[in-house]
Amino acid sequence: AQSVTQLGSHVSVSEGALVLLRCNYSSSVPPYLFWYVQYPNQGLQLLLKYTSAATLVKGINGFEAEFKKSETSFHLTKPSAHMSDAAEYFCAVRYSSASKIIFGSGTRLSIRP
Amino acid sequence: SQTIHQWPATLVQPVGSPLSLECTVEGTSNPNLYWYRQAAGRGLQLLFYSVGIGQISSEVPQNLSASRPQDRQFILSSKKLLLSDSGFYLCAWSPRGTGATYGYTFGSGTRLTVV
Numbered sequence: 001a002q003s004v005t006q007l008g009s010h011v012s013v014s015e016g017a018l019v020l021l022r023c024n025y026s027s028s029v030p031p032y033l034f035w036y037v038q039y040p041n042q043g044l045q046l047l048l049k050y051t052s053a054a055t056l057v058k059g060i061n062g063f064e065a066e067f068k069k070s071e072t073s074f075h076l077t078k079p080s081a082h083m084s085d086a087a088e089y090f091c092a093v094r095y096s097s098a099s100k101i102i103f104g105s106g107t108r109l110s111i112r113p
Numbered sequence: 114s115q116t117i118h119q120w121p122a123t124l125v126q127p128v129g130s131p132l133s134l135e136c137t138v139e140g141t142s143n144p145n146l147y148w149y150r151q152a153a154g155r156g157l158q159l160l161f162y163s164v165g166i167g168q169i170s171s172e173v174p175q176n177l178s179a180s181r182p183q184d185r186q187f188i189l190s191s192k193k194l195l196l197s198d199s200g201f202y203l204c205a206w207s208p209r210g211t212g213a214t215y216g217y218t219f220g221s222g223t224r225l226t227v228v
Contacts, residue, residue, distance in 0.1 A: 034216045043119075043203055043219035044157075051214040090157065097210065100147075101217055105156040 002027050004093045006104035014112045019063075019078040021107050023091030026072065031093040033074040034101065035065055038088040047089075050074060061085070086111045115140035119204045119220030126227055132177075132191040134223050136204030139185065144206040146187040147217060148179055151201040163187060164209065199227045 007022040025031055032051055036044040048059025055067045061084075065076045076089060091104040116139045126132060138144050148160040159172045161179035169179050176195050180188045187204060201224050205217040 032214050036216075036219075041201070041222065041224060043221045044205075044217075045219070046216050049214065049216055092216070094216070100159065100162065101207075103157045 002031070002093070002095060002102060004091055004102055004104040006089075006091050006107050008107055009105065010108045010110065012110040012112060013081050015083055016080050019076070019081045019085065019109065021076040021089050021091075021109065023065075023074045023076065023104060024072050025074065025093050027093070027095065029095065030067075030069055031095045033065075033067060034092040034094070035059065035063070035074075035076050036090040036092060036103075037061075038090065038106075040087075044090060047076070081109075081111050083111050083113070085109060115206075115218065117204060117206055117218055117220045119202075119223055121223060122221065123224045124226070126194050126225065128196055128227055129193045132189070132194050132198070132225070134189040134202055134204075134225075136187045136189075136220055137185055138206045141206070141208060142184060143209050144185065145209050146181065147205040147207075148187065148189050149203040149205065151203065153200070157203070161189070194227045196227050199225055201225075 003026045005024045034049045035047040037047050038044045047063050048057045050057050050067045058064045063078045067074050088106050088108050090106045092101045094101045119136045146163045149157045163169050163181045177191050201222050203222045204220040207217045
């Protein structure tokens with residue numbers, strides 16, 4: 001079955017440190033991939049998406065993600081964490097226009113001062 | 114530009130009372146519409162989706178129902194709320210027939226507490 005896995009339900013980093021949130025998909029066919037961010041008591045906001053145009057995708061707020069077909073991964077990174085990055089992050093996949101988006105279980109990012 | 118509205122933002126309802134949450138989309142036609150729920154400490158659970166007026170697909174059998182009386186209006190309802198219906202409810206939309214590269218756009222959510 002097609003699925004998406006986010007490793008680590010909770011990640012904590014110090015302010016200024018590298019942020020790495022992991023996402024792996026299970027499919028022999030590369031999907032379209034998304035990262036969403038959710039701040040407390042708010043809806044999900046699209047951070048970035050991979051649509052096969054380029055393997056390194058840059059998004060809002062300094063985040064970027066790299067699609068690696070050989071590893072079936074789409075990890076989210078940010079070189080230097082900011083306190084305002086504290087939120088829940090969801091990785092998601094979609095395989096066709098007729099299919100629904102499949103969301104991962106989410107990773108809560110905490111930033112230590 | 115397209116916008117999605119969800120209301121109310123917060124709601125406290127007693128057990129056994131009815132529920133009606135409304136979601137509307139502006140600036141687009143024929144959208145696909147979705148209702149999700151987030152229970153405390155859990156991920157997103159797709160409840161219903163709709164590809165057109167009167168067309169509702171249920172993902173999880175439960176105490177809730179959905180309706181789409183107009184093209185850009187999606188309503189989540191319950192006749193009698195249970196404590197387990199508490200959670201954060203999110204409406205979302207996506208353009209129909211435009212390819213898989215489009216993600217979903219989410220509303221701001223409704224925090225429902227059943228007491």
